[in-house]
Amino acid sequence: MVASIYPDYPPALTSEQSDYLFSNVKDWSILNGLAVRPSSSFVSEKIDPSRSLAVTAPVTLFPSLFPRACFQEARAIQTAYNELYACIANDEDWLGEVVKELAEVDDYISNLWNVHQAVKKEGYVQVLQNCSLPLQDYMVHKDPSKPDAEPEIKQVEFNTIASSFGGLSAKVSALHKHLLSISAYPPTTPSLISDTSLPPNPSIASISRGIATAHKAYGRSKNNTQLPLCTLFIVQDPENNAFDQQALATNLLTDHSVLTFRLPFSAVLSHTSIPADSPSRPLIYTPPHSPRTPYEVTTLYFRAGYSPAEYNSPESWKGRLHLERSAAIKCPSILTHLAGSKKIQQILATPSSPHLSHFLSSTSSAACINRIRNTFAAIYPLDDTAEGKHAISIATDTENARGYVLKPQREGGGNNIYELKIPPFIKSLGDNSKKYRGYILMNLIEPPALRNSVFRNGEVRSGEVIGELGVYGVCLWRHCRSEKGEREILENWEAGHLLRTKGRESEEGGVAAGFGAVDSVCLI
Ligand code: ADP
Ligand code: MG
Ligand code: MG
Secondary structure: OHHHHOOOOOOOOOHHHHHHHHHHHHHHHHHOOOEEOOOHHHOOOOOOHHHHOOEEOOEEOOOEEEOHHHHHHHHHOHHHHHHHHHHHHHOHHHHHHHHHHHHOOOHHHHHHHHHHHHHHHHOOOOOOEEEEOOEEEEEEEOOOOOOOOOOEEEEEEEEOOOOOOHHHHHHHHHHHHHHHHOOOOOOOOOOOOOOOOOOOOOHHHHHHHHHHHHHHHHOOOOOOOOOOEEEEEEEOOOOOOHHHHHHHHHHHHHHHOOOEEEEEHHHHHHHEEOOOOOOOOOOEEOOOOOOOOOEEEEEEEEOOOOOHHHOOOHHHHHHHHHHHHOOOEEEOOHHHHHHOOHHHHHHHHOOOOOHHHHHHOOOOOHHHHHHHHHOOOOEEEOOOOHHHHHHHHHHOOOOOOOOEEEEEOOOOOOOOEEHHHHHHHHHHOOOOHHHHHHEEEEEOOOOOOEEEEEEEOOEEEEEEEEEEEEEEEEEEEEEOOOOOOOEEEEEEEEEEEEEEEEEOOOOOOOOOOOOEEEEOEEEO
């Protein structure tokens, strides 16, 4: 395992070395916007954290060791993965069958589907382009029963909405390179941290280029009086991750001359409108500040709206419907959002399932499809099929549930149920086994443990950690609603990466959710 090959990584530091490294992390991070707003529990009650404060984002002090072949493979297959999810989002009949089953037991999914149905009835006006900024998450897996086997990547999940840290991840890579260049890292034997082991991370430039490409594809203003154009980031309120988003917004302005505004999801109805007399339904955003010049929104980038807790009133659903029916290009549309459901991942990963090949065979070679299949961990439905019944027997048995994670159709961390907590949870759902269908059961991936130090909320903690590699993608395609599954991919590229690292003892690794840190890879 990686950890046992390099037991002395990261290198031990003297207290002088530690002070030097640490003060540079603090200064460089604030100087370069590798920052978050502090959570309210971290600041004095007298200070409103949304006003002006920033602290260093949770980061690792060293880049984490990561197998080079796994890193290259994850990047190499990203465009095929982008294509796969574009196909799924485009095949409304197939997606609808899956979603309707979920909707019977899951109100949130049902509400999302209803929004899509309502817009479909009225007629989509943005039929040509659809854009998404997915993040495909992996962990390194090494079969413990095969000591000589090479490590491989296994998919944790595919996110189609609100993938975060594209702004900060490039900065962590730059921070670790900076620390190397100022000799903040003592030499290791063998020499591990070097310019060639720290790959470039173009996530900011590449994701921004994706949004700018959608902006351009929108074309001219569709309003009667031609309005200036902008992109709109739909964000949370309060939004701790503002600097991550600002990194993308700033790049959009400086490199592409595209103006971006950030708007809380809860303020969508009060700050945007669609003129009643305009059949092309442009989305008009009027900033609250003077001179209140209205802009037409070309592209909506959702960094919110992925959790039922955000839809806490009928107005919230009206807001999502309002955005979906507009002419703006959505990252993502409701169909693309739904394509990212954990249930879809389970269907694709079922070994006997023909769907993966069905979706990709016209554009990808059998070898490429196989490479995608190799990234799947075992995932089971909880239904009446033979696999489903087997999974239910595991999920209800205290002896057997070890080694599994149960997942609902949710995003954003903190929703899964792990190992021995699964049987009592299933019991709490009651006798109606139909409810089980809203969940999938997945084998836990067991990545080799590494060591690192995490700087978070002013404290450094060192110990065993686990890394999760995300690869960003940009995909823009022409959505043909008339013919089943037909689509035309206009742009498709891999858009940089993200390494998130968490303490080995922690079940979930969400950086924003409070358990993890943003990291960079040191390839071995
Ligand atoms: P979410 O959409 O909420 O991020 P995930 O499927 O990514 O849901 O699960 C959240 C976290 O749980 C992951 O970041 C990872 O740390 C852990 N996790 C999820 N699935 C697995 C798995 N199969 N093996 C090991 N850890 C997992
Ligand atoms: Mg996740
Ligand atoms: Mg997710």
